[in-house]
């Protein structure tokens with residue numbers, strides 16, 4: 741297990757994670773996408789954040805950058821500078837660009 745520190749980790753680069761951690765993260769995000777209740781959704785988000793060693797933001801909602809570039813940033817989905825490409829129909833997770841991508845290569849659905 742990773743050593744716990746009290747430093748906040750607000751973002752994690754998905755591409756830096758070992759493959760088995762990436763797989764676990766992907767699975768949790770998929771389950772979160774289909775979670776039927778808000779409680780279940782938040783539990784899965786908390787587990788996903790813990791899996792990658794990220795501090796869960798107050799929104800309880802993290803997302804991997806959906807930009808078409810190579811960016812793999814995992815960040816607070818409700819960050820004020822994040823850019824929503826697409827809200828979802830029927831699922832929980834929309835497509836969101838991280839603040840840096842929103843600035844440099846903003847996409848529209």
Ligand SMILES: [Zn+2]
Pocket residue numbers: 805806807811812813837838839840841842
């Ligand atoms: Zn990005």
Ligand SMILES: [Zn+2]
Pocket residue numbers: 807808809810811841845
């Ligand atoms: Zn990008």
